[in-house]
Each structure stands twice: as C-alpha cells, then as structure tokens.
Amino acid sequence: MRHIIWDWNGTLFHDIDAVVAATNAVFAPYGMGGYDVDGFREVYTRPIWTAYERMLGRPLEEGEWERMDHAFHEHYHRLMLECGLAADALSTLRSWEREGGSQSLLSMWRHEMLVAKIAEYGIDRHFTRVDGLLDTFSGGHKAESMVNHLARLGVDPENVLVIGDSVDDAHAAQHVGARAVLYTGGMTSRRDLEACGVPVVDSLADAIDYA
Template sequence: MGRKHIVWDWNGTLFHDIHAVVDATNQVFRPYGLDPLDADGFRAVYTRPIWVAYERLLGRPLREGEWEELDRTFHEHYHRLMDGCGLTDGALDVLEGWADSGRSQSLLSMWMHDRLTAKAGELGIDHHFVRIDGLRGGTPGGHKAEHMAAHVAAIGVDPRHVVVIGDSVDDAHAARHVGAQAILYTGGMTRRADLEASGFPVVDSLTEAIALADG
C-alpha cells in the first residue's frame, strides 16, 4: 500500500482519550437517568454525526436546541478530563519513524482547531506535521468528508498517494470521498465489526498501521 503522505486522525487515534470521552458522555446523560456506559457500550452507539449517537442513547429525536446544550456540556467535562490523557502507545515512535523516512504527514481532526494545535504543541509533536487542521467554525460533531477534501487540497498531495489513519467509520468515508486509502485503528471510538464493514484494513496498534502504510 506504499503511500507518500499520511493524514492522521486525532481523538481516539494519536490521542488516547476514549476514557475521557466515555466519562464526559456519562456526565452529560446523568441528568437523564441513563445507566453509565463503559467503553464497549459507548462504541456500540457511537456514530457521526454525533447527535445521532445521542438520539440512540435517548431512544428519541433531539428537541430543538438540545444538541447545542448537550455538546456544550460534553466539552466542558471533556476539556477537564482530557488533561489525564496522552498519546496512544507507539504514537511518538511511528510519527518519528515516518518523518525520518523523508515522507510527509499531517493532522486532521473535527476537534476545535485552537485546542488541537495547542495540545499537539504541548505534547511536542506539532513539528512532525506539514499541516494541522481542526474545526474552524461550522457545526461540531458532523462528518469529516468535506474537511478532508479541503485538507488534502491545501497540502497539494495527490489523494491516490494518501493514506488516512483513523479510528472511525467516518474516517473511512472521508478517505473514500477524496479517493484515498484508509487504515482503521480499534483503540478509539468504534467497534471492530463496524470498522471491518468499511472494507478497509483494521489494526489493533499504530505500529501495525504504519507497517501497512509502509508496505
């Protein structure tokens, strides 16, 4: 599958924050009287757009204005809990190894851009990326496909030479949307069975992911 450029996902891929996401989600839905989720329970309902996952949890459509309030509350809790999170096992090694090979990589996330760039800098990995894009305006929790198209166009790399490494079916859809390949990682938000249904390769570590990208 040898490719020239990797587009990395952040949450659940390079940044191991599944427990912060689950705990923040439980905080959001505590007033609704829902039983707390564990990681597997969260993965069973997770999808994008995220408001659909919330509707699955509640068993009903969201009311007008409810999504905005739930999203605000989630991020209040998440931004506190994420301080206990760090890079995924092997992330630093694979980033450094790909950079040392002379090939390029970038970071695309649907997390807020300012927070994304600040966290990547705090963790000392921002210099590995030729471009970092988070969400600048727009509706949080939505699909990544159009953002992927803009990201790849800004980099100026032929999508046929791009591999997207992420943890969600939405990453697969975004890769397919631009004509790129994808490798999907099981350590994030999505069940293995759902990742496998995309038709793209599925791995259990970032070391495996980079080996496939390098193959």
C-alpha cells in the same frame, strides 16, 4: 503511499476514557445509567447527534443538541487532562519521518485547542499541516474537511493514507480517493470498523505498514 493524514482524538490521542466519562456526565441528568467503553462503542456513530438520539431512543428537540454538545466539551476538556498520546504514537510519527514520508493532521476537534495540544506534546514539528474544526459545534462528517485539507496540502490523494479510528475517517478517505486504515483504540467497535472493508489494526505501528 508517501503522505499520511492522521486523525487526532482516539487515534494519536488516547482519550476514550475521557470521551466515555464526559458522555456519561451529559446523560446523567436524563436518569440514564453510565456506559463502559465497550457499551459506548456499541452505540457510537457519526454524526454524534445521531448517537445521542440512539442513546435517548428519540429525536433531539430544538436546541437540545447544542446544549448537550456544550456540556460534553465542558466535561471532556476537564477529563482529557488525564489522557495522553497513544502508546506508540510518538515512535510511529518518528518512524514514518525516518522513512522519508510526510504527514499531516486533520481533526474534528476545535482547531485552536488542537494546535495548542500538539505543541504541548512537542509533536507539531512532525506535521506539514494541521487542521481542526473552526465551527462552534462539533459532530458533523469529515469528508468536506478532508477535501479542504487535501487542497491546501497540494498532495495527490492516490499518494495518501488516512489513519483514523472511526468509520467517518474511512468514508472521508474514500470521498477524496485516498486509502484508509482504521485503528481499534478509539470510539468505534472493531465490528463496525471491519464493516468498512478497509484494513483494521490494533496499533499505530501496524497502521503505517500499509503506507
């Protein structure tokens, strides 16, 4: 493997506390008690509206997903200011660069915010390409975004390792014929990650050993 495609939220960016707190704020008007991190991981899935339906115990009504998604991001963008890079994110990016490998970033977070945030942390120079979500609403699957990202990179998927924190990252990698390693620092339980049949690690440094 000579190219790594990184995920952002829950992988390089350690934002699980902000995600859980923002989700709790969205569901507070429904009279629902708050989740802790472990409880949230038990119900989390993608697409995110499926997780919301699981939390509510019913299908979402017309327009409800859009309202909830908007509310989530209002809360998240306030709470994420208290978050930072994963503990070994910077050292791992530098380590892979020293190994002579290339790396890029593919996220389902909003593109303009993603670009600004990685520039703020001074890590943008590590990536040959950065792609975020261009649609108004988030929550879909990552596979098609992965197809487009690889096409723009011009990299053979056989030479690619995808590192992310969700089942969706593994499915996106499999969709294009790349390999995947899943990291336990994000929104998905270890049980669900291990069910994907790909390596699961507790640190980003361990993840690049598979590259």
